[in-house]
Amino acid sequence: MRVTVDRDVCIAAGQCVITAAGVFDQGEDDGLVVLLQPSPPAELAADVRLAMSLCPSRAITVRE
Structure with a gap:
């Protein structure tokens, strides 16, 4: 699994952080998504897919 984020379209809703905090965070200044793990472990795959859908x-x- 390979994860990418587009900070230019992020609206800082924070759903990704709530769903997969080990993979995503939010910037302190702007609240925009910060990708912590571009290749998360398999056990986080379901959470990452859910974060993407939310x-x-x-x-x-997400690319498999």
Whole structure:
């Protein structure tokens, strides 16, 4: 699994952090998504996919 984020379309909703805190964080200054693990372990795959589906701005992309 390979995860990418687009900070240009992120609206800082924070759903990714709530769903997969080990993979995503939010910037202190702007609240925008910060990718902590571009290749998360398999045990986080379901959480990452859920975070992608919950993102209101579609700023998260997952490639298998």
